[in-house]
Amino acid sequence: xxxxxxxxxxxxxCGKSSTAKEVAAILGYRYIDSxxxxxxxxxxxxxxxxxxxxxxxxxxxxxxxxxTFKVNPKNGTDTFLNGLSVEKxxxxxxxxxxxxxxxxxxxxxxxxxxxxxxxxxxxxxVMDGRDIGTVVFPAAELKLFMVADMQVRAYRRQKExxxxxxxxxxxxxxxxxxxxxxxxxxxxxxxxRQAEDAIVIDTTHIAFDEQVDEVVRLALSKIVSASRA
Ligand code: CDP
Numbered sequence: 001x002x003x004x005x006x007x008x009x010x011x012x013x014c015g016k017s018s019t020a021k022e023v024a025a026i027l028g029y030r031y032i033d034s035x036x037x038x039x040x041x042x043x044x045x046x047x048x049x050x051x052x053x054x055x056x057x058x059x060x061x062x063x064x065x066x067x068t069f070k071v072n073p074k075n076g077t078d079t080f081l082n083g084l085s086v087e088k089x090x091x092x093x094x095x096x097x098x099x100x101x102x103x104x105x106x107x108x109x110x111x112x113x114x115x116x117x118x119x120x121x122x123x124x125x126v127m128d129g130r131d132i133g134t135v136v137f138p139a140a141e142l143k144l145f146m147v148a149d150m151q152v153r154a155y156r157r158q159k160e161x162x163x164x165x166x167x168x169x170x171x172x173x174x175x176x177x178x179x180x181x182x183x184x185x186x187x188x189x190x191x192x193r194q195a196e197d198a199i200v201i202d203t204t205h206i207a208f209d210e211q212v213d214e215v216v217r218l219a220l221s222k223i224v225s226a227s228r229a
Contacts, residue, residue, distance in 0.1 A: 002226040003124035007133035010146030012177045013153040015203045016128040021076040022212045024126040032119050034129030036079040037112050039090035040067045042099040062111045096176050100183035109189050130184055133195035141222045143198035152204050
């Protein structure tokens, strides 16, 4: 069977990552969390006090940043920044509060997209993010665009944070999601938008297993047609 590329884009906290992880596990594909890469860059910028308005400093910093993923049977994958696991750190609010600003920077996007394309060379991947179907893999065989009501998204994100021992007020979660949606959809460089050939999945009212089944069904049909072609 031919291996395909599955691109999952959408707003923050719509269930992209959890769906992508599960679908990748079922298909025996590799899951790549592109958001974790932008979060890792943000963490590096925070820790090294990189000025977001100094392109020279940014380019120099990007040369020092090496992001890798390791499979972790418990939660899918762990993100490593220069050899150290940053999985916990990159999910914290201080990173969430800055990541969308960092993601507007052209130099950052160019560096991340190049790495993401390299990771997808072997195909057989499920990648989630904001510009995967539109910019990173415009020829992906399956493109999905996930949406959900704000309240549902905020509850889900708050629960995820609680599971990681982080107590965050629901209003603060909503505020962060709103701000990121706003920056992500209006930035000049590859803004978040639905690819013309993407299938929309609204996860507001469907159970997690249902949404995974639906994506696996769509993927299998694309795998069959790609193998026939
Ligand atoms: O998990 P959540 O939906 O909160 O976001 P994420 O996937 O971890 O991404 C964090 C941020 O990185 C987003 O709000 C975007 O600003 C940025 N991002 C991006 O610009 N392009 C991507 N392909 C993925 C993430």
